[in-house]
Amino acid sequence: MSALKNHVQLIGNVGQEPxxxxxxxxxxxxxFSLATNEYYKDKEGNKQTxxxxxxxxxxxxxxxxxxxxxxxxxxxxxxxxxxxxxxxTDANEQRYVTEVVADEILLLRSKDDK
Numbered sequence: 583m584s585a586l587k588n589h590v591q592l593i594g595n596v597g598q599e600p601x602x603x604x605x606x607x608x609x610x611x612x613x614f615s616l617a618t619n620e621y622y623k624d625k626e627g628n629k630q631t632x633x634x635x636x637x638x639x640x641x642x643x644x645x646x647x648x649x650x651x652x653x654x655x656x657x658x659x660x661x662x663x664x665x666x667x668x669x670x671t672d673a674n675e676q677r678y679v680t681e682v683v684a685d686e687i688l689l690l691r692s693k694d695d696k
Contacts, residue, residue, distance in 0.1 A: 588663045590682055592636060593690070594618035596656045602649045612640040612648035616660060616682075639665070640684040647687050659688035 597615035604610050620632045638660055640648045652658060662684040669677055 590660075590662060590664055592616060592618055592660045592682065593657065594636070594660075596652055596654050596658060597635065599654050600648050600652050602645065609641060610645040610649070612645035612652075614638050614648065614652060616658070636660075637679065637681045638662075638684050639681050640687065644684055644687055647689075648684075651689055652687065657690040659686075659690060660684050661686040661688075 594616040597617050600612045600614035602610065602612050614637075616636045616638050618634050618636065620634070622630050622632065624630050660682060662682045664680055665683045666678065666680045669679075671677055
Protein backbone atom coordinates (compact mmCIF):
# COMPACT_ATOMS: atom_id res chain seq x y z
CA MET A 583 0.00 0.00 0.00
CA SER A 584 2.88 2.40 0.62
CA ALA A 585 3.68 2.54 -3.11
CA LEU A 586 0.31 4.23 -3.73
CA LYS A 587 0.82 7.22 -1.45
CA ASN A 588 1.87 9.55 -4.26
CA HIS A 589 0.48 8.22 -7.51
CA VAL A 590 -1.61 10.00 -10.13
CA GLN A 591 -3.22 8.80 -13.35
CA LEU A 592 -4.66 11.23 -15.89
CA ILE A 593 -6.24 10.97 -19.32
CA GLY A 594 -6.48 14.15 -21.31
CA ASN A 595 -5.47 16.11 -24.39
CA VAL A 596 -2.06 17.68 -24.96
CA GLY A 597 -2.45 21.46 -24.93
CA GLN A 598 0.77 22.51 -26.64
CA GLU A 599 3.70 20.98 -28.47
CA PRO A 600 6.09 19.47 -25.91
CA UNK A 601 9.34 21.27 -25.15
CA UNK A 602 12.40 19.04 -25.13
CA UNK A 603 15.58 20.03 -23.28
CA UNK A 604 18.88 18.19 -23.42
CA UNK A 605 20.77 19.00 -20.23
CA UNK A 606 24.55 19.33 -19.94
CA UNK A 607 24.52 16.17 -17.83
CA UNK A 608 23.27 14.25 -20.88
CA UNK A 609 19.76 13.80 -19.48
CA UNK A 610 16.70 14.69 -21.53
CA UNK A 611 13.56 16.29 -20.11
CA UNK A 612 10.22 16.83 -21.86
CA UNK A 613 7.46 19.17 -20.67
CA PHE A 614 3.91 19.63 -21.92
CA SER A 615 0.51 20.75 -20.70
CA LEU A 616 -2.38 18.32 -20.39
CA ALA A 617 -6.06 19.28 -20.23
CA THR A 618 -8.47 17.05 -18.33
CA ASN A 619 -12.22 17.66 -18.47
CA GLU A 620 -14.99 17.03 -15.98
CA TYR A 621 -18.59 17.31 -17.10
CA TYR A 622 -21.65 18.27 -15.08
CA LYS A 623 -25.10 19.77 -15.53
CA ASP A 624 -25.91 23.24 -14.24
CA LYS A 625 -29.16 24.27 -12.52
CA GLU A 626 -30.90 24.57 -15.90
CA GLY A 627 -29.76 21.10 -16.97
CA ASN A 628 -27.21 22.33 -19.49
CA LYS A 629 -24.02 20.33 -19.88
CA GLN A 630 -20.99 22.24 -18.57
CA THR A 631 -17.28 21.48 -18.83
CA UNK A 632 -14.69 22.15 -16.15
CA UNK A 633 -11.17 21.97 -17.64
CA UNK A 634 -8.09 21.54 -15.47
CA UNK A 635 -4.56 22.08 -16.80
CA UNK A 636 -1.63 19.98 -15.61
CA UNK A 637 2.09 20.37 -16.31
CA UNK A 638 3.63 17.03 -17.24
CA UNK A 639 7.38 16.43 -16.91
CA UNK A 640 9.07 13.34 -18.36
CA UNK A 641 12.71 12.27 -18.07
CA UNK A 642 14.97 9.85 -19.95
CA UNK A 643 13.27 7.15 -22.02
CA UNK A 644 9.84 8.57 -21.21
CA UNK A 645 11.03 11.93 -22.59
CA UNK A 646 12.17 10.11 -25.74
CA UNK A 647 8.62 8.77 -26.22
CA UNK A 648 7.17 12.25 -25.69
CA UNK A 649 9.60 13.74 -28.21
CA UNK A 650 8.80 11.12 -30.83
CA UNK A 651 5.03 10.67 -30.51
CA UNK A 652 3.31 13.34 -28.39
CA UNK A 653 1.81 16.30 -30.28
CA UNK A 654 -0.70 19.05 -29.54
CA UNK A 655 -4.25 17.68 -29.47
CA UNK A 656 -3.19 14.04 -28.90
CA UNK A 657 -5.12 12.16 -26.22
CA UNK A 658 -2.70 10.51 -23.80
CA UNK A 659 -2.77 8.68 -20.52
CA UNK A 660 -0.17 9.70 -17.95
CA UNK A 661 0.89 7.75 -14.89
CA UNK A 662 3.31 9.28 -12.41
CA UNK A 663 3.66 11.22 -9.18
CA UNK A 664 3.04 14.75 -8.00
CA UNK A 665 6.10 16.88 -7.36
CA UNK A 666 6.05 20.39 -5.89
CA UNK A 667 8.88 22.85 -6.32
CA UNK A 668 9.58 26.54 -6.04
CA UNK A 669 11.57 28.98 -8.13
CA UNK A 670 12.37 32.69 -8.20
CA THR A 671 11.24 34.82 -11.15
CA ASP A 672 13.32 37.49 -12.87
CA ALA A 673 11.33 40.00 -10.77
CA ASN A 674 12.64 38.23 -7.64
CA GLU A 675 9.22 36.77 -6.78
CA GLN A 676 8.94 33.31 -5.26
CA ARG A 677 6.63 30.95 -7.21
CA TYR A 678 5.37 27.49 -6.31
CA VAL A 679 4.26 24.86 -8.81
CA THR A 680 3.01 21.31 -8.67
CA GLU A 681 3.84 19.10 -11.64
CA VAL A 682 3.18 15.51 -12.63
CA VAL A 683 6.45 13.63 -13.10
CA ALA A 684 5.49 10.94 -15.60
CA ASP A 685 6.90 7.45 -15.42
CA GLU A 686 4.57 6.13 -18.13
CA ILE A 687 2.87 7.71 -21.15
CA LEU A 688 0.08 5.83 -22.92
CA LEU A 689 -0.66 7.04 -26.46
CA LEU A 690 -4.41 6.97 -27.05
CA ARG A 691 -5.72 8.91 -30.04
CA SER A 692 -5.62 12.27 -31.74
CA LYS A 693 -8.51 14.48 -32.84
CA ASP A 694 -8.05 13.20 -36.40
CA ASP A 695 -8.36 9.52 -35.42
CA LYS A 696 -11.71 7.93 -36.23
